[in-house]
Amino acid sequence: MSKKRFETTVIHEGYNAKDMLGSLSTPLFQTSTYEFQSAQHGERSFLGEEDGYIYTRLGNPTVQVLEKRIAELEGAESGLAFSSGMGAISAVLISLTKANDHILCSSGLYGCTFGLLMMMKEKYNMTVDFSDFTSREEIRSQIKENTACIYIETPINPTMQLIDLKLVAEVAKEYNIPVVVDNTFSSPYLQRPIELGCDVVVHSATKYLNGHGDVIAGLAVGKRNFLDHVASTTQKDIGAVLSPFDAWLLLRGMKTLPLRMDRHCDNAEKIVNQLLLHEKVEQVYYPKNDKSDIFSKQMKRGGGVIAFELKGDKEDAQALLNRLEFVKVAVSLGDPETLIEHPATMTHAVIPKDERLKMGITDSLIRLSVGLEAWEDIWNDLEQALNS
């Protein structure tokens, strides 16, 4: 059969109703364990000589539909589901590194990812460097003999800066260093790092993939050998596995990803245009408006997150948030509801101030996750808050 398009894959991949009594909705296997046919069957299962299920931390049919689906959507060989985005990121980073290694990262990262790296640095005597990955020479000059992996967010949370994934992947290949990309802000509908030569993609599936603000989940995709290794070591033994019910909710939410994502993008483009005209707004950061050519090389559309710099200080930023009437002051992103937050005191508060400022996270930077409401209503609320 011919390869299916994204909009079809996101609804069908990895599940065949004929195998499940015709149930069109993927059944929810809400079980922690599985009965063996005999003691010998149990023994053979633990030896890996049988394909069946043993215990849900080691595998679950509902979760596996999700894992197959995300792998296909990202153009990867294999996928793994975790109990959170941080569960996925920590399992992947711990699997790729050992004590005394070096990790090269994008010059901005989600606060908890930064925190995890600092913890690994301290506990395992690692070195962590940050890069803008702007040229081949810059990347080559930052790679060391003990560089174990390159870890990138693009667009970067919350500054929305972009990194050229194909360029990084090409240089990393020269040194045989794996490139891990956090694709949370784009989802595979807007950006597919594996197709650009990167090795592993991680997601906070809590955001656009689930899309309904009711699940915490993480996903990782990449080569089958690597993910089998993660599954049988860091995932199995540290144990950040996704619950079958959350996998079921994610499978349900993901079916509308293309529709939701296009609407997020439509709304965000409208809001960006309004913000650019507003006298209280100093700067607007949105991938589509990025001055480089990276956006057109690797993203289908700009996504639903906007960052903007307010004319003023921390108090002005906080006052703006407090004046909003229906836009919600909340962290997270990718929900139907428009969410607004203050990175310096919320999502990125764990980063020391000098590092945070180097990342471009000033006290007057505001992050807006544009929801699915009527864009005019979102703008009316923002405008009244900006004007008063």
Ligand code: LCS
């Ligand atoms: N990666 C990125 C880019 C994120 O934005 C987040 C969470 C994570 C990973 C971690 O995912 P989780 O474990 O929460 O599923 N970002 C958040 C944010 O910006 N606001 O609230 C959470």
